[in-house]
Amino acid sequence: MAPRKGRNLVAQASSLCHQGLSCDQGGGFVGEMKKGRRSIRLKEFNYDQPGAYFVTICTKNRDSLLGSIKEGQLIKNDIGRAIQTAWEDLPKRFPEAALDAFIVMPNHIHGIIIVGAQFIAPTEGVINHAPTLGEIVRTFKAMSTRRIREEIYPHFFWQRNYYEHVIRDEKSLNRIREYIITNPLRWSLDRENPHAKGRDKFDLWLASFKTKPDKAINI
Numbered sequence: 001m002a003p004r005k006g007r008n009l010v011a012q013a014s015s016l017c018h019q020g021l022s023c024d025q026g027g028g029f030v031g032e033m034k035k036g037r038r039s040i041r042l043k044e045f046n047y048d049q050p051g052a053y054f055v056t057i058c059t060k061n062r063d064s065l066l067g068s069i070k071e072g073q074l075i076k077n078d079i080g081r082a083i084q085t086a087w088e089d090l091p092k093r094f095p096e097a098a099l100d101a102f103i104v105m106p107n108h109i110h111g112i113i114i115v116g117a118q119f120i121a122p123t124e125g126v127i128n129h130a131p132t133l134g135e136i137v138r139t140f141k142a143m144s145t146r147r148i149r150e151e152i153y154p155h156f157f158w159q160r161n162y163y164e165h166v167i168r169d170e171k172s173l174n175r176i177r178e179y180i181i182t183n184p185l186r187w188s189l190d191r192e193n194p195h196a197k198g199r200d201k202f203d204l205w206l207a208s209f210k211t212k213p214d215k216a217i218n219i
Contacts, residue, residue, distance in 0.1 A: 052100065052114045053133050054165040054176045057141065060157035062192055064106035072185040078152050080104045086144035087111060093139055094131050101180040108192045110180045112167070113137075137162055165206060175205070 059065050066080035076084065087102055087109070100112035115133055131139075141158045148156040167173050179186075179202045187193055189200040 052112055052167040052173060054167055055111050055113055055133075055137060056108055056163040056192075057137065058108040058159040058162075058192055060159050062107045062159070062194060065153070065156065066104050066106055066109075068106055069184055069187045072187075074104060074106070074184045076104055079148055079156065082147050082152060083109060083144045086140055086147060089143065090136060090140055093143075094136055097131060097136055101177045103180050103183050105183060105187070105190070105192065110183060112173075112176065112180070133164060137164075165209070168209075175202075 065077075066083060067074050067076040069075075074080070084102075084104055087099065090099060091097065096116035098114040098116070100114060102111035103109065113133060113136055115131070115136070141162075145156060145158060165176075167176060183190070186200055186202075188196060189198045190196055191200065191203050
């Protein structure tokens with residue numbers, strides 16, 4: 001069940017922990033901005049602004065390296081556990097950002113990242129900016145890849161791109177939370193499952209967002 005409306009997002013995140021999700025209080029496929037590659041982010045949308053974003057990151061070739069689904073539950077292996085740890089460590093690197101619902105699936109992860117507002121540094125009034133969504137995702141991928149390659153599996157790779165969706169309002173936020181929570185139960189319909197037997201209505205709902213929002217939900 002999704003958290004009740006009207007509560008602070010970071011506080012709501014803690015209520016998800018008992019459902020097997022990672023919780024921490026601390027649009028479209030997005031390119032890594034490599035030279036010669038096309039970015040397919042939402043044009044003219046400011047990803048530096050405060051707000052909540054739904055992110056999906058897949059393993060290279062969508063290989064199921066992170067665990068397996070048994071009776072509607074994900075059984076994480078060592079790689080999956082290392083990835084969850086890397087996610088939970090993100091607020092140590094980015095205190096201005098916060099994490100909400102998160103789950104590891106056999107070949108991908110889903111998570112909600114809340115990008116914070118700009119803040120004023122304590123020395124000489126220098127204005128710093130909160131990290132962008134892209135910086136947070138790149139750091140997560142680098143941290144988890146390094147840990148996995150050094151300790152578990154030297155040939156691990158993430159897919160170069162990642163999927164992001166700008167969360168427009170609280171109704172969308174709660175629907176995405178529910179999807180993350182129930183994702184293992186929906187594995188047979190998951191778009192990332194190479195053996196999927198249908199299409200999840202959630203994917204059809206996400207695909208219905210065709211226009212650039214004015215802003216992400218600011219919580």
